[in-house]
Amino acid sequence: MFARAKKILGKFKFLRSLKARLFLIILLAGMIPATVIRTAILQNYEDQAVGVLTADAQNQFNILANHLANTGYLHDTSLEVINTELEQFSNLYDGRVLIIDQNFRVIRDTYGISEGRTVVSEEVLRCFKGSSTTNYDRRNGYIEITTPINSITNGLSGEETEKEEEKLSDGVLLTSVSTDSVTTTLEILGRKSLIMEMIVLLFILAIAAAMAKILTAPFERVTQAIGEAKAGFTDEKISVNDYLETEHIIDAFNQLLGRMKVLDDSRQEFVSNVSHELKTPLTSMKVLADSLMAEENAPVELYQEFMTDIANEIERENKIIENLLSLVRMDKKASDMNIESVDINALLELILKRMRPIARRRGVEIIYESIRPVSAEVDEVKLTLALSNLVENAIKYNKEQGWVRVTLDADHQFFSVEVADSGIGIPEEAQEHIYERFYRVDKSHSREVGGTGLGLAITRSAVLMHRGSIRVESRENEGTTFTVRIPLIYLV
Numbered sequence: 001m002f003a004r005a006k007k008i009l010g011k012f013k014f015l016r017s018l019k020a021r022l023f024l025i026i027l028l029a030g031m032i033p034a035t036v037i038r039t040a041i042l043q044n045y046e047d048q049a050v051g052v053l054t055a056d057a058q059n060q061f062n063i064l065a066n067h068l069a070n071t072g073y074l075h076d077t078s079l080e081v082i083n084t085e086l087e088q089f090s091n092l093y094d095g096r097v098l099i100i101d102q103n104f105r106v107i108r109d110t111y112g113i114s115e116g117r118t119v120v121s122e123e124v125l126r127c128f129k130g131s132s133t134t135n136y137d138r139r140n141g142y143i144e145i146t147t148p149i150n151s152i153t154n155g156l157s158g159e160e161t162e163k164e165e166e167k168l169s170d171g172v173l174l175t176s177v178s179t180d181s182v183t184t185t186l187e188i189l190g191r192k193s194l195i196m197e198m199i200v201l202l203f204i205l206a207i208a209a210a211m212a213k214i215l216t217a218p219f220e221r222v223t224q225a226i227g228e229a230k231a232g233f234t235d236e237k238i239s240v241n242d243y244l245e246t247e248h249i250i251d252a253f254n255q256l257l258g259r260m261k262v263l264d265d266s267r268q269e270f271v272s273n274v275s276h277e278l279k280t281p282l283t284s285m286k287v288l289a290d291s292l293m294a295e296e297n298a299p300v301e302l303y304q305e306f307m308t309d310i311a312n313e314i315e316r317e318n319k320i321i322e323n324l325l326s327l328v329r330m331d332k333k334a335s336d337m338n339i340e341s342v343d344i345n346a347l348l349e350l351i352l353k354r355m356r357p358i359a360r361r362r363g364v365e366i367i368y369e370s371i372r373p374v375s376a377e378v379d380e381v382k383l384t385l386a387l388s389n390l391v392e393n394a395i396k397y398n399k400e401q402g403w404v405r406v407t408l409d410a411d412h413q414f415f416s417v418e419v420a421d422s423g424i425g426i427p428e429e430a431q432e433h434i435y436e437r438f439y440r441v442d443k444s445h446s447r448e449v450g451g452t453g454l455g456l457a458i459t460r461s462a463v464l465m466h467r468g469s470i471r472v473e474s475r476e477n478e479g480t481t482f483t484v485r486i487p488l489i490y491l492v
């Protein structure tokens with residue numbers, strides 16, 4: 001049923017407007033009672049008027065029936081007084097009077113057309129048995145009344161009266177009373193009430209239009225406010241507090257606006273950071289080149305030294321761009337994941353094999369501890385990048401003769417990789433920022449060891465893409481432990 005109503009509503013486009021619906025509801029709520037009341041009043045009046053007319057006519061016809069019985073009119077219809085009286089009745093009620101004798105024969109008809117005919121109808125028969133009847137014929141506009149004519153039976157004992165009950169009436173007065181007067185009044189009343197109803201409807205129409213406009217105004221304000229925010233006129237939070245509903249919509253919109261602002265700010269910050277980071281090696285190269293050019297007859301050794309520095313800067317620039325590209329790849333959707341079953345032990349061994357030469361150069365020892373063999377559904381390239389960054393950091397931010405311990409473990413749902421080092425540690429206040437792009441605790445040290453500030457951002461993105469988590473525990477000058485937990489089975 002609701003689906004049908006919805007389908008119908010869908011056909012009339014304007015009905016999809018809240019304003020149009022409110023207008024119609026208010027209009028109907030006013031119109032239906034007004035029409036019902038008007039019809040009820042007219043019906044009531046008709047019932048009352050017909051009732052009064054019937055009662056009045058019945059009284060008069062009772063008196064007439066007595067009169068007919070007393071004067072013996074049933075036996076002699078030539079009585080002038082009665083005939084005049086009958087004409088008067090006929091005129092008074094704008095109707096017809098028929099007198100029927102015991103043989104069901106019409107002995108008198110004020111219209112003079114049915115005299116001598118036999119009338120046997122249900123009403124006449126009932127009336128002969130003593131009960132008068134009334135019947136309102138609305139369509140033809142008259143009331144039919146039958147009144148029994150009973151001769152007076154004086155001096156009858158109780159027993160005889162009981163027997164009399166079985167006796168039929170002497171005659172029946174069959175009359176029709178015109179209800180034209182009632183119909184005319186009803187028509188006038190109907191016209192007047194219709195005009196009244198129309199006036200009331202005009203008022204309701206005006207009220208419905210005004211109410212629909214007033215009630216929907218807050219929603220228009222919401223649209224306007226959102227439109228202004230969209231056009232960028234304002235960065236402020238908007239507010240339309242007229243209804244709880246509009247307040248909720250605006251709250252949700254403000255939250256969205258806030259989120260977009262955060263995103264926009266972080267995008268701007270990222271772009272400015274990228275520009276800055278890319279500019280630094282370029283500036284160094286320019287300074288090196290300029291100073292070489294300024295030097296007349298510079299020795300080959302100086303050239304070699306400066307060119308080595310320039311090559312290092314190029315390498316750094318390359319690394320930043322490479323890392324940025326990795327980050328962009330991480331920002332893509334889950335559908336870009338290339339998931340396959342991977343032997344994590346083998347993967348870690350390969351990573352550590354690649355890292356060992358760097359570690360050796362810095363005099364750092366790498367220890368690998370595998371608690372159990374682990375095979376998991378992961379994106380091998382992304383996970384390798386994530387774990388390599390952690391191990392590389394552990395080597396980079398370590399001390400002379402330090403160590404790095406990598407531990408692989410698993411339960412029935414997750415596998416975990418712990419990368420612990422005996423390095424310089426991360427100050428507590430910096431720990432919540434280390435995953436931000438380009439964040440470095442000590443910029444100059446990071447630069448020295450070849451950091452770009454993007455490594456942990458890449459690692460975190462990769463871990464989150466695997467629906468995993470990353471945690472850090474660190475004490476300054478004691479060491480740092482990163483723990484990565486990743487589900488064994490990749491769930492989309």
Ligand code: ADP
Pocket residue numbers: 389393394397421423424425426434435439440441442446450451452453454455456457480
């Ligand atoms: P970077 O390229 O500079 O290493 P990362 O995003 O990998 O950038 O790390 C961010 C910062 O976190 C680093 O600059 C460093 O200060 C700190 N950090 C990361 N790993 C460690 C670690 N194992 N020990 C100490 N500090 C670390």
